Amino acid sequence: MDWKWKTIIEPFKIKSVEPLGFTTREERLKILNAAHYNLFNIRAEKVLIDLLTDSGTGAMSAAQWGGIMIGDESYAGARSYYTFEREVKGLTGFAEIIPVHQGRAAEKILFGVIGGRGKYIISNSHFDTTRANVEFSGAQAVDFPVKEALDFDKPAPFKGNADITAMEKFINEKGAKNIPLCVMTVTNNSLGGQPVSMENLKAAQNLCRKHGIPLFLDCARFAENAYFIKLREKGYAQCPVREIAQEMFELADGAWMSSKKDALVNIGGFLAMNNRDWSAKARQMLILTEGFNTYGGLAGRDLEAIAIGLREVLDENYLQYRIRSAQYLGEGLLKRGVPIINPPGGHGVYVNARKFLPHLKPQRFPAQSLACALYLEGGIRGVEIGTLMFGRRDAKNNFLAAPMELVRLAMPRRVYTQSHIDYVIEVLGALAKKKKTIKGLEVVEAPKVLAHFTAKLKPAGGRSA
Numbered sequence: 001m002d003w004k005w006k007t008i009i010e011p012f013k014i015k016s017v018e019p020l021g022f023t024t025r026e027e028r029l030k031i032l033n034a035a036h037y038n039l040f041n042i043r044a045e046k047v048l049i050d051l052l053t054d055s056g057t058g059a060m061s062a063a064q065w066g067g068i069m070i071g072d073e074s075y076a077g078a079r080s081y082y083t084f085e086r087e088v089k090g091l092t093g094f095a096e097i098i099p100v101h102q103g104r105a106a107e108k109i110l111f112g113v114i115g116g117r118g119k120y121i122i123s124n125s126h127f128d129t130t131r132a133n134v135e136f137s138g139a140q141a142v143d144f145p146v147k148e149a150l151d152f153d154k155p156a157p158f159k160g161n162a163d164i165t166a167m168e169k170f171i172n173e174k175g176a177k178n179i180p181l182c183v184m185t186v187t188n189n190s191l192g193g194q195p196v197s198m199e200n201l202k203a204a205q206n207l208c209r210k211h212g213i214p215l216f217l218d219c220a221r222f223a224e225n226a227y228f229i230k231l232r233e234k235g236y237a238q239c240p241v242r243e244i245a246q247e248m249f250e251l252a253d254g255a256w257m258s259s260k261k262d263a264l265v266n267i268g269g270f271l272a273m274n275n276r277d278w279s280a281k282a283r284q285m286l287i288l289t290e291g292f293n294t295y296g297g298l299a300g301r302d303l304e305a306i307a308i309g310l311r312e313v314l315d316e317n318y319l320q321y322r323i324r325s326a327q328y329l330g331e332g333l334l335k336r337g338v339p340i341i342n343p344p345g346g347h348g349v350y351v352n353a354r355k356f357l358p359h360l361k362p363q364r365f366p367a368q369s370l371a372c373a374l375y376l377e378g379g380i381r382g383v384e385i386g387t388l389m390f391g392r393r394d395a396k397n398n399f400l401a402a403p404m405e406l407v408r409l410a411m412p413r414r415v416y417t418q419s420h421i422d423y424v425i426e427v428l429g430a431l432a433k434k435k436k437t438i439k440g441l442e443v444v445e446a447p448k449v450l451a452h453f454t455a456k457l458k459p460a461g462g463r464s465a
């Protein structure tokens, strides 16, 4: 790539469009009140720019839509399955390829096979659904992020890395026989979508080899991670991203993927590995809960679209646009005095609401308050990662402060253009100028588990109109 211009040009032209949901401020105030200041309760058509998630929200290409038309819907042995299998094998090098309807289905099946009481799964950081599925099996999920991951202001190239020394100490304490798996999440979704270096993956492999522990990748954003390695790690600048990705997979014994991210489709996933004993058990579970081996909870056309997406995502023009867009949003926000996790990760920007709104204590939900203010100001929807989402409460049911207060602005793939991002920067910039007027929220009603999805809130000290 020799793009020397400042302008990010989207590496596609648009053939099919959808209208955006314009609303007035007055309408949005009504909508917010009716939604009880919970953005999950807002109809998507009332959102102008939807940055709630990058999962399953991407735009497929004309080639993928073409694949949808030629999908083979045969129950067993569909041609589309073999197209999919060939593509996933070619990319990952693993022998056993199991399709699933999305990432968490792969997790449920895998930890059903290898999890259980008394066991520990170790990781740079488990994603929420991974942790939930590990714990559902009876095992414990233990994270080993590097220290720089938690210093939001200080840039570092690979904040997604695992602390290998701490991992080894843990293995020695608990015994390798009680640790059936080490998972490296690439990129590290729970900690800002930050990349993991090849060096760190190699160190994880060495550690796992030494102790006889299988290493898997949770590879939802493998292409974004590989591109960061090309940009930031010594020795990879001239290496095609596909080869970097293949080198990442070569270090592992297996992987699972939520295809709703870097396979550029709206649904799908896979579980892949070399261990034939595990894969045989996984396929029994697959048939029980997902479907037959050659479709696993998906339609044949979905398999076709995944196969095409896995190739398109490694196009370096696409990846340059993708990573540059998140950086551009991050730079714009920093320039306007909006603190973020710096540098931005691959799939979006995380605003540091604790730092942005120091006048709000955690029990006033600064990140949720900012997310609501952002919707009210400009119809933009992000998601709170803070005291409400963590949801821990004391004996009197008062919320306990979370370790962080973030608003994640996740970027759907190939959906928004630079002008949409300029608009997001402008709106947050306007909020920065009057941030002292942003009021906190209080909870009216919140269930015990996963409170953030259904909690009802209102402006603190105000009326709940």
Ligand SMILES: *Cc1c(COP(=O)(O)O)cnc(C)c1O
Residues within 6 Å of the ligand: 055, 102, 103, 104, 105, 127, 129, 130, 185, 186, 189, 218, 220, 258, 259, 260, 261, 269
């Ligand atoms: C999204 C995601 C999952 C879960 O996948 P779903 O398709 O949402 O079920 C697992 N791990 C990571 C890192 C993810 O980003």
